[in-house]
Structure formats: structure tokens, C-alpha cells
Amino acid sequence: MYPLLALASTALAIVTLGYVVLCVVSPFGSCRRCHGHGHHITRRGRRRLCRRCDATGLRIRTGRHLVNAAQRTYRAGTR
Numbered sequence: 001m002y003p004l005l006a007l008a009s010t011a012l013a014i015v016t017l018g019y020v021v022l023c024v025v026s027p028f029g030s031c032r033r034c035h036g037h038g039h040h041i042t043r044r045g046r047r048r049l050c051r052r053c054d055a056t057g058l059r060i061r062t063g064r065h066l067v068n069a070a071q072r073t074y075r076a077g078t079r
């Protein structure tokens with residue numbers, strides 16, 4: 001076994017676990033389009049409501065999306 005490979009895979013596992021925990025604890029991140037403000041300034045200097053997040057400023061994390069999908073699949077399978 002290569003020690004470096006073992007170290008790399010351990011680090012990857014820790015990062016993945018950390019990301020999953022982050023998705024469970026805090027499922028929403030701030031919208032990248034409007035940076036969580038719910039609106040953005042157009043080039044003409046006018047305020048526009050953000051359509052990407054429906055002016056909530058929140059964006060569901062990709063990881064949380066996966067967690068939700070996994071839960072749905074699990075529930076559908078055990079029903």
C-alpha cells in the first residue's frame with residue numbers, strides 16, 4: 001500500500017464527510033447570482049429582484065439536493 005495514496009484517500013473521505021455534514025446542518029447557501037441579497041443591480045443601476053432564487057437570496061446546496069433525493073428513494077423503497 002502506498003502511504004501517500006492512503007493519506008490522499010483519507011483526506012478525501014474527511015472532506016466528503018465534512019461536506020455531507022455541512023449539507024445536513026445548513027442545507028441552504030446564499031444565491032451566487034445575488035450573493036444572498038435577493039436582488040441584484042443591473043448595468044443601468046436599477047435594482048432587479050433575483051429570478052434565480054425567487055428573491056429569497058437562498059440557494060439549495062447541490063449536496064442537499066442529493067441528500068433529499070436519497071431520502072425520497074429510501075422512503076419509496078421501504079414503504
Ligand SMILES: [Zn+2]
Pocket residue numbers: 031032033034035036038039050051052053054055056057058
Ligand atoms: Zn438570487
